[in-house]
Every structure is written in structure tokens, then in C-alpha cells.
Amino acid sequence: MTLLVGFVLSGSTSDEAKIQLTEAGEERLREGQLVIIESNRGSELLLARIERIVPVNEFFVEGDPWSEARRRGLLPPLAEEVARRYTLAEAAILGKAGRRGLEEPDRPPKPGDRVRMLGSGELEKLLGVERDAPGVVWYGELLGYEGLGLPLDIENITMHVGVFGETGSGKSYGVGYMLELLSRIPLGDGRYGALPAVVVDANGDYLDYHEAFASGHRLGEYHAVYRLVFPRSPARFEPYTRTVTIDLDVFTxxxxxxxxxxxxxxxxxxxxxxxxxxxxxxxxxxxxxxxxxxxxxxxxxxxxxxxxxxxxxxxxxxxxxxxxxxxxxxxxxxxxxxxxYGVISRKPSIDKGFIDELTAQPSLAIIDFSAEGAPGIPLPVRQLVVAYLARLLYKVFTEYKVRGEERYLALVIEEAQNYAPNPRTYPVAWSLARDYLALIATQGRKFGLCLVLVSQRPAFVDPVVLSMVNTWIIYRLAVEDIPYVSKLSGGLPRSLERRLTRLPRGIAVVTGQMNMLGFPALVRTGRRRVSHAMGRTRLVESLRRVYGVGEGAGGKG
Ligand SMILES: Nc1ncnc2c1ncn2[C@@H]1O[C@H](COP(=O)(O)OP(=O)(O)OP(=O)(O)O)[C@@H](O)[C@H]1O
Ligand SMILES: [Mg+2]
Structure with missing residues (x-):
């Protein structure tokens, strides 16, 4: 039995249900959460999302006889105990359980129909996907459901992904988590595989994966995890580390x-x-x-x-x-x-052979633009490297295609606005990378190149590139970005849009082609298996050291 959270009231339509919550529902439900309506006395199941919750108390109504008493700071006697109190909810009806997944709902639920939480295994049944279906990964946790992830269709990553949110909202952690999922994609017959990936790591957020791998841990099915650093980096002699060198002949x-x-x-x-x-x-x-x-x-x-x-x-x-x-x-x-900087070489380390290697034995390459990996390297040089990479990938993948060889690779770009800047809003110096990233965005799907763009400010990213993004993972956003993102991502329901500015760290709205629910959902990022050292700050801890707080008698240093 799953938890009964409400009953349908009169006035519901096939798009929207009016619900009165049970006490358990009052306790448990939050806006944005998914519920099941046992429609028409349970003869069909509807999946619905709570859009609004409105508590009502007859002793606290605008303009009621107690208004004057309240002015004087008095409460009506017994207000809590005897008042008619209840909580209303409005829910958007998202679909009806059909044989092959969700179908268009065609009749409204009846007054008195039961509303309950999703049961375990029920979402799979509603969507017609099995837990270990090939090509499906289960992302994080749907809001309010412990252990129930959002199914993502990996096939559709080829239509590109955008990850947006303010600083500290959890993007890099979330993309790391996504890489962990991509490192272990169910292939059927109990087997798993990894999607080759190159990460342009602006701040060293992904180095934990390299470190873990270099010290003997596996990352899913990745054959190797490489770190690429600039030729002057002190880290260049570490294991599984290569230098970033490029040639100039891909350019005109x-x-x-x-x-x-x-x-x-x-x-x-x-x-x-x-x-x-x-x-x-x-x-x-x-x-x-x-x-x-x-x-x-x-x-x-x-x-x-x-x-x-x-x-x-x-x-x-x-x-x-x-x-x-x-x-x-x-x-x-x-x-x-x-x-x-020593970046240009007639025998570049990043070349066709490298891409062949990454894709033939699926591996992860992290291009380390952190202070250690790219010491003193200014933005234009990083742009040159990304431009080179984009051209090389495009060229090599076109060749694969021509040879009838299918390969796939995800190119993850942190701080995407620096490489594909929107010329109208973001006056970062002109970027050599933009045109080719736009080309990959528009054509890449046919060649197996998937972009994952990460940015704090989507409005600063080239609109041509963004218009090709088909899956959106949206963390807490600045108010001014909301209309833009909402429009680009095909419109978000008001209930979710309203919450975007207040989302806690690690919670995102996921919408678009990869999301197998078929409508935007609030999801809590799953726990990474490899920790995330980079994003952490330790301001207070470091001040404690400066002031010697909490140190024992003899321990002052
Ligand atoms: N789901 C989560 N669970 C646990 N910790 C998290 C989660 N999401 C983020 N964090 C932690 O919160 C901090 C900020 O997150 P993160 O670095 O991912 O933010 P960001 O959106 O990438 O910010 P920026 O735009 O500044 O790079 C990090 O220390 C990160 O490890
Ligand atoms: Mg980040």
C-alpha cells in the first residue's frame, strides 16, 4: 500500500486536478512532486505533478468577522481546534498509464478519486521501461522519492545537453555524477559500457576522477582516465597524464x-x-x-x-x-x-590517434585548465586549444562517418560562455572556437558528437549553439536568466519556473529529450562515488587556523 495523500474534488479537468490533501499529504507533499491519481475509482492511473498547495482555515479569511480581533493582536478562541481547516492542492495531469508508457489523458478524474504516492517499481511500469533496460540510466532522485531516479535515455544525449545554474548551485558536482552514469551504461545481457568523453575542465572539478583512476580505482567501464596539462605544468610527469600540444594545420x-x-x-x-x-x-x-x-x-x-x-x-x-x-x-x-607556453607542436599530443584511442577503448580525457594544469595560460590560448579540439573532433568524426564507422563521444565544456560566447551580450574577446562548436551543435548529432555545455549564465552563451541543445539540467538560476532559459527549453510550468531562483544546491529541473518522463521534473543529484574536492571552500576552518582557535595548550603554531 502506498501513502494516501488526498482526494480529488469537484471541478477537475483532464489537464488539472483539484485535490484536498489528507494529513499525511499535508505533511509529505511539496510543490513539484509527482503523485498518482486512481482515476475513475481506480479504473485508470494518472500521473500528476503538484503545482500549488494552498492551506485554508475558515477562521483566518481576508475580511472575516475576526478581522478586528486580529488587528488588536487577539486570536479567535479555539481557532486551531474547531476551525474548518484543510489544504488544497492543484495538480497538473501529465499522462495516463497505457500499455506502452504514458498516454494523453482523455477523461478527468472523478470527485472522490484517491490520490497517492508512487509505489516502488511503479514509475517503471507507467513509463514502460525496465530498471536495467539497455541505454537507460537512472539519474538522482525525483523530488520526494527516496531511491527513485529519473530515467534518462542515453541515445538522446546526441542532441546535446545544457547544464545551467548560479555559482555553487551544483553544476560541476552534477556533471561529475552524470559522467559516473555515463561510465556505466546498461547494454543488455547484464553488460555495461562507457561513453567516451572529453571534459574541458575550467577549474579542476573533475581531477578527482583522474586521481582515483591513477591510484588504482576504476571509473565504471572507462578503460582509462587521462589528464591533459600544459607543457609547463608541474603535473606533467604524473601517471596517465599527457601534455596539451596542438598543431595549426586544422586552421585556415x-x-x-x-x-x-x-x-x-x-x-x-x-x-x-x-x-x-x-x-x-x-x-x-x-x-x-x-x-x-x-x-x-x-x-x-x-x-x-x-x-x-x-x-x-x-x-x-x-x-x-x-x-x-x-x-x-x-x-x-x-x-x-x-x-x-610550448603548446604548438608538429607532433601534437591531441591528434587523430588520440581520438581513435579514446573512442576505440572508451576512455575519459580531462583537459585541465586549472591553475596547476594550465599555469598562467590566458583565456585566448585556452580558446585556441578548444577551437583546435572542436575542429579535430569534427574532422575525425566526419572521417569515421565516411568510412561507415560509428563512434560516439561527449564533449563536456565547463564555462561554455568562454568558448561559444554570445557576441551580443558577452564581450569576452572574440572566440576562434565558436564557429566549430556551432557546427558540432548543428551537425554533430549525425556524426556521434554530443555537447554537454555548462555555464553560470546561459544568456552569455551563443544562441545558435544553445538553440540546438535538447536536454536541460537547470539548477538555481538568477532571476534575469529565467525567462530566457524557460523559453529555450520549450517552456517550463509556472510552478517550477517560480522555484528556480530558490532551488537548494544539488536540485535541478531536468527537461528535454533525455528525460523519459516527457515533462520537466525536479530532481536531486545523486551521490557521487568519487568525492568532489575542488568545489569545497573552507573559509571558517582556515580562519580558525589563522587565529589558532581550538588548538590545545602546547599546540599553538
Ligand atoms: N548534490 C550534491 N551533494 C553534495 N554536495 C554537493 C552537491 N552538489 C554540489 N555539492 C557541493 O557544493 C559545492 C558547489 O557545487 P559545484 O562546485 O558543483 O557548483 P557549481 O554550480 O559548479 O559552481 P560554479 O559555477 O562556481 O563552478 C561543491 O563543494 C560541491 O561538491
Ligand atoms: Mg562548477
Missing amino acids: ARELAEFIVTYKSGGVDVNELQVAALERVLRELGEEYQSYTEIFTRRVSELYELLSELSTGRGAPIHPQTARAVRSAVDKFVGDIVEG
């Missing part, structure tokens, strides 16, 4: 010219004269050497020679002033990025 002359010129100016605007000049030089040299990496690592002097040749004499195609500016931009690019 135009793209490189744009990057180099804006890297120097640090601006959002692109100086067209300089870009055109550098593009021309790169094209000419590129024809000769067939490799921009070669030019920038070994033949910069030839680049300078050509530049000065093209800007000398009457009628020279490049103005000397432009040539000087271009030269100084190239100087800075080579000094910082090629020689300084």
Missing part, C-alpha cells in the same frame, strides 16, 4: 590570421587590414611548406621576409604600417604561444 590562413591579430590587440574587434595582410602572407608560405605549424615553429624568419617584401617599394600590396603591426602580432604569438 584566415582563422590563424584573425587569431594572431586579435591575440595581440586583445580586442573584440578584428583589424581587417592586418588580418588580410597576414592571411595573404600565410597563404603564400602555406603553398610552399604545406604546414602552418612548420612555418610558426621553424620558419618565422621567412614569414618576416615575405612580409617586408610585400610592404616595400611603391605600390606595395601591404602598407608598411600594417606590416609593422602584423610583425609585432606574429612576434607576440610566437613568443608567448609557440616558445613560451
Whole structure:
């Protein structure tokens, strides 16, 4: 027997039920929670979500005879004991149990029908999915139901996922939890498999997984967990750690010219004269050497020679002033990025072979942009790396497709607004990565590339990219982001929308294609098996140390 929480009242429709709660219901139910209506005396089962709860007490009604007494601070005698008290609830009817999952409800419940909590195993039956069905993972806990997860259809991750919420609302923890689920996807016959993934880890939130793996723990079915750090990182010699090196040959002359010129100016605007000049030089040299990496690592002097040749004499195609500016931009690019950070290599560590390896033996690669993994590496360089990665993935996955080979990979991007910025609202310097991320967003599904975009401010993320996101995990949001997110995610019910600004840490609205319920649900993130050290702050603990609080007599240091 499951808990009886209410009875249907008159005036219900097939969309919405009016309910009076039982005492148990008053105690237990919260807005956003799912319940079962045993409709028409139990002849059919309806799944419904509590939208609003309204307590009523006849001695406390606006304008009633006790109004004056209340003004004077008096309570009506026996108000609590003898008053007619009850609690009303409104519930949205989401579907009717059918043979193959939920169906459109076609008749309203009758007054007097019982309303109860979901029983164990009942959700599976209602949706027509088995607990260990291939391709289904059970995410966290539906609000108010211990141990009952939200079924997610892994197939639909190919239509991309957006994870949004304010700082500290639980995004990174939640994405880590999601990766744990993706590391153990039921495949049928009692077997499990992992979805290959690359995480662009802005703050080192995912390094716990690497550490656990490197010290002998497994992460589901992942064959390996790699950490990628920049060549100057002190962590580069650790086990299962590789350096981040890329080449420049995935880019066009135009793209490189744009990057180099804006890297120097640090601006959002692109100086067209300089870009055109550098593009021309790169094209000419590129024809000769067939490799921009070669030019920038070994033949910069030839680049300078050509530049000065093209800007000398009457009628020279490049103005000397432009040539000087271009030269100084190239100087800075080579000094910082090629020689300084050491990121450019003719044998890049992130290459087709690496992607082959990750996808053939499903593994997780964490690109570590934390202070330890990417010491002193400025945003434009991180953007360059992400742009490279996006292009490489697109290229390699297109080749797989052409060869008739199906492979899949999730690309998780923390702080997505830095790589696919919305040019109208987020004036982070121009990003080389945006176009290819947009391409993956629009085309990736056909190639098996799945984006998981994580951001505090969805309004700062490129709308083209966001418009392709089909599954939304929405944690506590800033008020100004709510209408935007609600619209993009296809409209949220008012009851959930209202709560978005107040969601406690770790609770999210999950909506979209992966959500097998077919309607937005409030879900508590599940517990990670590997802890999350990075997100933790210890302000008070550290002040206690500074002030020597709680230290024994001799222990003052
Ligand atoms: N479901 C949860 N259970 C336990 N701890 C959690 C949960 N969700 C988040 N936390 C903890 O709360 C803190 C903040 O969470 P998290 O780092 O995931 O926030 P965030 O949304 O990624 O923030 P930011 O945007 O600043 O990166 C972390 O210490 C994290 O471990
Ligand atoms: Mg985070």
C-alpha cells in the first residue's frame, strides 16, 4: 500500500486536478512532486505533478468577522481546534498509464478519486521501461522519492545537453555524477559500457576522477582516465597524464590570421587590414611548406621576409604600417604561444590517434585548465586549444562517418560562455572556437558528437549553439536568466519556473529529450562515488587556523 495523500474534488479537468490533501499529504507533499491519481475509482492511473498547495482555515479569511480581533493582536478562541481547516492542492495531469508508457489523458478524474504516492517499481511500469533496460540510466532522485531516479535515455544525449545554474548551485558536482552514469551504461545481457568523453575542465572539478583512476580505482567501464596539462605544468610527469600540444594545420590562413591579430590587440574587434595582410602572407608560405605549424615553429624568419617584401617599394600590396603591426602580432604569438607556453607542436599530443584511442577503448580525457594544469595560460590560448579540439573532433568524426564507422563521444565544456560566447551580450574577446562548436551543435548529432555545455549564465552563451541543445539540467538560476532559459527549453510550468531562483544546491529541473518522463521534473543529484574536492571552500576552518582557535595548550603554531 502506498501513502494516501488526498482526494480529488469537484471541478477537475483532464489537464488539472483539484485535490484536498489528507494529513499525511499535508505533511509529505511539496510543490513539484509527482503523485498518482486512481482515476475513475481506480479504473485508470494518472500521473500528476503538484503545482500549488494552498492551506485554508475558515477562521483566518481576508475580511472575516475576526478581522478586528486580529488587528488588536487577539486570536479567535479555539481557532486551531474547531476551525474548518484543510489544504488544497492543484495538480497538473501529465499522462495516463497505457500499455506502452504514458498516454494523453482523455477523461478527468472523478470527485472522490484517491490520490497517492508512487509505489516502488511503479514509475517503471507507467513509463514502460525496465530498471536495467539497455541505454537507460537512472539519474538522482525525483523530488520526494527516496531511491527513485529519473530515467534518462542515453541515445538522446546526441542532441546535446545544457547544464545551467548560479555559482555553487551544483553544476560541476552534477556533471561529475552524470559522467559516473555515463561510465556505466546498461547494454543488455547484464553488460555495461562507457561513453567516451572529453571534459574541458575550467577549474579542476573533475581531477578527482583522474586521481582515483591513477591510484588504482576504476571509473565504471572507462578503460582509462587521462589528464591533459600544459607543457609547463608541474603535473606533467604524473601517471596517465599527457601534455596539451596542438598543431595549426586544422586552421585556415584566415582563422590563424584573425587569431594572431586579435591575440595581440586583445580586442573584440578584428583589424581587417592586418588580418588580410597576414592571411595573404600565410597563404603564400602555406603553398610552399604545406604546414602552418612548420612555418610558426621553424620558419618565422621567412614569414618576416615575405612580409617586408610585400610592404616595400611603391605600390606595395601591404602598407608598411600594417606590416609593422602584423610583425609585432606574429612576434607576440610566437613568443608567448609557440616558445613560451610550448603548446604548438608538429607532433601534437591531441591528434587523430588520440581520438581513435579514446573512442576505440572508451576512455575519459580531462583537459585541465586549472591553475596547476594550465599555469598562467590566458583565456585566448585556452580558446585556441578548444577551437583546435572542436575542429579535430569534427574532422575525425566526419572521417569515421565516411568510412561507415560509428563512434560516439561527449564533449563536456565547463564555462561554455568562454568558448561559444554570445557576441551580443558577452564581450569576452572574440572566440576562434565558436564557429566549430556551432557546427558540432548543428551537425554533430549525425556524426556521434554530443555537447554537454555548462555555464553560470546561459544568456552569455551563443544562441545558435544553445538553440540546438535538447536536454536541460537547470539548477538555481538568477532571476534575469529565467525567462530566457524557460523559453529555450520549450517552456517550463509556472510552478517550477517560480522555484528556480530558490532551488537548494544539488536540485535541478531536468527537461528535454533525455528525460523519459516527457515533462520537466525536479530532481536531486545523486551521490557521487568519487568525492568532489575542488568545489569545497573552507573559509571558517582556515580562519580558525589563522587565529589558532581550538588548538590545545602546547599546540599553538
Ligand atoms: N548534490 C550534491 N551533494 C553534495 N554536495 C554537493 C552537491 N552538489 C554540489 N555539492 C557541493 O557544493 C559545492 C558547489 O557545487 P559545484 O562546485 O558543483 O557548483 P557549481 O554550480 O559548479 O559552481 P560554479 O559555477 O562556481 O563552478 C561543491 O563543494 C560541491 O561538491
Ligand atoms: Mg562548477
